[in-house]
Amino acid sequence: MVPTLLGRARERDTLYELLERPGGASVLLRGGFGSGKSGLLTDLGERARTAGFAVLSACYEPDASQLPETAPSPAMCSLVPEDGGERAVALVRWLASGDATPPTDGILADARSAPTQRVLVLVDDLQWADAVSLRGLRNIARAVGAHPVSVVCAMGPGESVDEPALGAVLRLLDRHVRLSPLDESAVADRLAGILDASEDGKTAGEVLSPLLTAAAGNQYLIRTLLAAVDAQRHGGSDRPERPSLHTTLAGALKPLLADVGVAARAALRRIGPDAERVAAVLASLGGAQLPEVIAHAGAMDRHTVEDTLHALAQADLVQHAGPRAQLHPPLLAAGLAQGVSPTCRKQHHARAAELLLSWGAPARQVAPHLVHGPTGMAQATAILRRAAQAALDRGAPDEAVVYLRRTLSEDLDAQERSEILTLIGAARLDSDVPAAVPELRSSLRLSTTPQALARSARSLTGALFAMDRYGEALTMLEGTIQRLRTEDAAAALRLELDYLLVSLGEASSAVRAWPRLMELRLQDAEDDAGRRALAALLSFRGAALGEGAEDVIELARVGLSRGMAPVADESIVYPCAVLALGAAGRPDLTFEYADAAVAETHARASALNYAQALSMRANAHCRRGAFTDAQTDARRALAAFRDIGVDHRESHSVFTVATLAEAFVRQGQAQKAEDLFDDCDLGGPLGFHTIYDYPLLVRGWVHAADNRFERALADFLHLGERLNARGMTGPGFYPWRSEAALVHLLLGDRQSALTLADEELRLARAWGVAEMTAVALRGRALVVGQEEGLELLDEAARLLGGNFARFRYAQIQADRGTLAVRYGRPEDARAALQEAVSVAHECGAEPIAQQARAGLRELGDRPRTPTFRGREALTPAQRQVAELAAQGMTNTEIASHLFVGLRTVEMHLSKVYAKLAVSGRHALEQALR
Known part of the structure; x- marks a missing residue:
């Protein structure tokens, strides 16, 4: 059930308090269209009747203010309570008349001998009151305090027929209550009660939030919206099951907008003769528009439009942003727009576009009108393409797709149509990967130049690769390469690189691909773009075969010279070069390239590349032993993939899931890793593509951690x-x-x-x-094992001392210390185990830290801190001494302050310097932060 009032508890309580004043009250309730004035009056009237008041109400209409002064006041005639109360009516009529003495006959004759019932007079839409009523209301308001009468008047936007008379009434209403627009949070509890459900992890309020924002706190719109949703959600007991929230909204929105449009047009007719027409043009154009554009689009006089916009602003139906005007709230504009015919809308936009073109306005301003205008307008194709590119540059791919799709309605040749379809597909890759595939297939079919053909094929390969559709990608690439070989050998080679990489994913195709891959040399590329792509693939080849790590690093640097996701280069080979760097022992470079790609792709809103860059950075964190950071980036990457339609069971997401699972298992959370694999269908048989190799490795670690x-x-x-x-x-x-x-x-x-x-x-x-x-x-x-094993571990520890592979280093030191304990080398064991504890603590690798602490306990040690380096390695006594020294105290002052010996202070400081790796007290303040 939709309540009468939403989010007006504070104003309602204020009115209740005023009503209880012994001497009566005179109140003015002010608010714009849909602010809830009428609802508050109704609620107040019900409360007053319960308290024993006689309630008299009146509501004015715009036409009532045009009545001649000699006619009976319709407001005064309607002051009849539903529950009787003739004495109250007589009292109010007498007060309204302005007579000094009560009548000597009738029901008021014995007013002095019998107490009079308390009376509440409620008046709605005071701005439209006729002159006679205003004089009567002024007399009633004057009597408040002298008689048991209270007056509450509600006033909205609109011009009064008698401003002096209205002013005389307003001066007597001594308490004012202003109704501001409702905040969304004010109706959240009501939403939860009306729509008692959640969907996709969102509450009903969250699902409805965009529409509530569009209602802009308008009480009428919100109540209408909730009533429509409530009817959709709970109406009809014969339904087999309750519809989803999104289905509910879809069913409720259309009738809602129709109702809003009818109500708005009725309100507009009250404002002035041109208000409905101006509002219709403004709703048709959408957004904020200049008065000149509105006038030209609607074929109206500019001064008439400006005057009408002023009246609409006074009625709280239009907002101004500088010289531009916009209908408000957005749902009101949508409701009015629904009543504009398609033909009229096209005419409005065509005229607006013509005017803006005559001004030389930028494409971004003209394009929204061209989208809704008729085809065949001058310069339409060029302007729409420029606007689309500008939208892509500022990270708005969905907006770009709208402009590009509209361009396809124009008269285009096959090549231009192919180019636009390629652009649509590229933009779709940044918002909805599955939807990009048909666009890119159409572009490929229509491409007439080698460059367009190659670009469409590369983009389509990226989309298919992201969705595990490798077979389709190979078939498409084979055919396209054959078409290109006779026309453009360089373009064919570029495409062949993607083909070879995709081929490595399956055993049968890999057998055919390796001979060709082994033949390739960097000098085979004829241009810079080809050289970069070939270098990236060759770095991956070298890492896969274990051929010369330094060569792999150099090739990867060449391949990544323009980053992991270079602009206007859709090849899928570049991330492989980033992985090759990690395999070649440079996770620091892996992180640098991935980190730069995250910043760059986020700035240009390249969603697929952004998600992939996050995934690569997460994996680099894992390789460096920063498992908390790896978790954060992996979760963000999975969310980004999900947003563009790449399922967590598909290609790029699978790699990210494996990275997140590795971070879990390294931190001692093997059950979380297993649950993640189960949720992503990675717990059973896996596909043979290379993307599933990494999950297989991590899954082995998970089983081993659980002793399986x-x-x-x-x-x-x-x-x-x-x-x-x-x-x-x-x-x-x-x-x-x-x-x-x-x-x-x-x-x-x-x-x-x-x-x-x-x-x-x-x-x-x-x-x-x-x-x-x-x-x-x-x-x-x-x-x-034995001494040989210790020697091998010593060599491993020397190799990784100062290396980027911190987890592996901690793991080796823990094993080294454990073996040293077993073979009677306690001092070597203690140093290795303490180092393992400290590095494992930095990484968050709790299983390694536990193993090392167990070894220390075998030696008789009792570690009191979670690490042996840094601030957390300090004992409470050491920290206390260090903080006092950092404040500037001398050793003697510290000893006196703590009531300990000077030697004790010196001993503590010596250990503090070692744990914090500082040379003296001058560095303590910084190190303790």
Whole structure:
């Protein structure tokens, strides 16, 4: 049930308090159209009747103010309460007459001997009161306090027939209550009661929020909206199930706008003879418009339009932003626009566009009118394309699509139509990837030049790749490359690079792709764009095969010389170069390129590239051991993919899900990682494409963390089979051999473990990347154990000291300390375990920190802090001494202040300097922040 009042509790309570004043009250209630004045009067009247008042009410209409003064006042004649009260009516009529003494006969004759019932007079739309009524109201208001009468008048926008008489009444209404527009939060509770449901994680209020904003706090519009929604939501008991909130809104909005349009047109006719016409033109044009544009569009006199706009503003139906006028609230404009015929709307926009073109207005101002105007207007195509490009430049792809789609209605040749379809597809990639596919297919079919053909094919490849439609991408690329080879060899090569990368995703196509990929050399590219794309792919090839890490890094730098998502270059190869940098032991560069891409793509609102850049940055965080940051970026990336229609089970999202799961498992939250995989359908059999290799590795870690070693081993070995089948034998991307070797060891198969560990170490040493070599050294060390194992771990620790792979370093130090404890080297063990605790704490890798603390306890240590470095490594006593020293106290002053010995202070400060890595007290203040 929609309540009579929404969000007017404060004003209602104020009126209640005034009503209870012993001497009566005279109140003016002011507000604009739809502010809830009438509802408040109705509510007040009901409250007063309950309290024993006789309630008399009157409501004026605009036509009433035109009555001659000799005619009976319609307002005074209507002052008859529903529940009787003849004495109250007689009293009010007598007060209105202005007579000094009461009548000597009739029901007021014994007024002095019998108490009179308290009376409340309610008057709505006072601005339209006739002259006779105004004089009567003035006399009644004068009597407040002397007689048991209260007066509450509501007044909205509109011109009075008798301004002096109205002013005389207003001066006597000593309390004013102003109704401002409702805030959305004021109706939130009511919404929750009316629409007791949620959808897609949103409450009913959140789903309705855009419409409430469009109502702009207008009580009438909000109540009409809620009534329509309530009827849609709860009406009809024969429905099999209650409709969704979005379905409800769709069903409620059309009749709502029709009702609003009817009510608004009736109100406009009261304002003036041209108000309805001016408002219709303004609603048809939409937005804020100059008076000259409104006049030209509606074929009206400019001065008439300006006067009418002033009257509409006085009625709170128009807002001004400088010289421009706009209908308000937005729902009012929408309701009026629904009543304008399509033919009239086209005429209005055509005239507006003609005027703006004659002024030389920019494309951004003219294009919105051309969108709704007739086809064939001069310069329409050029202006719409310029406006679309401007929209893309400022990050508004949906707006660009509107302009480009309208351009397709013009008379275009095949090539221009193809170009526009390509632009639409590119814009769609930034808002709705699935919707971009048919646009790009049409563009590809219509392309007549090699450049247009190649660009359409690259964009379409990106869309299909993002949705796991690799087979379609390969078929399309094969056909397009054949078309290009005879016309433009450079364009064909560029497209072939995407084809080869997509081919590596499946075993059968990878077998065919590797020979061609192995033939390619950087000098095969004929231009800069081709050279960059080829360098990016060759860096990925080198990382996959484990060929020369330094060469891979150099090639990746060339490929990424214009960033991970260069403008007007839709190739899918560039992110591969970013991954290759991580495999080559430079996660710092991976992070730099991904971070720059996040900023750049966000600024230009390139949604698909932005989501992918976030995903790459999240993975770089993981590789560096910053797992909290990895979680944040991975969640943001998944949300960005979801916004553009890329499901969390598809291509790019799968990689992001795996990154988030890795962050979970490294932090000791294996159950969260498993739940995430289950939610994303990654817990069972996985597709054979390369994108599923990473989830397979992480899933193996999840199983191992939960002591399900057989399942972990199956995942690691299956990953190895997939990589070998594609010819990706290098250890840089996924060190599956070391992981499988450790699980073999836990299952008691030492020989298999040793075979895999030895192979991994041989490949890693050939690869020459410190991180991967250290990982392989750790794998073999844990398999062989004893002194040889310690020596291998020592070498691994030296390799990663100061390296970017902080998690791997913590992991190796923990294993090194554990082995050193076992083989009786306590001092070496203590140093390694403390280092492991500190680095693991920085990373948030709690399982590693727990392992290291357990080793320290075996040595008899009792760590009192979660780390051995930084502020958190300080004990309470050390922190207290450090803070006093940072304030400038001498050692002697600190000892006296704390009632401890000087030697104790010196000992504490010495440990503080070591833990904070500072050379003296001058650096303490900064280090303690």
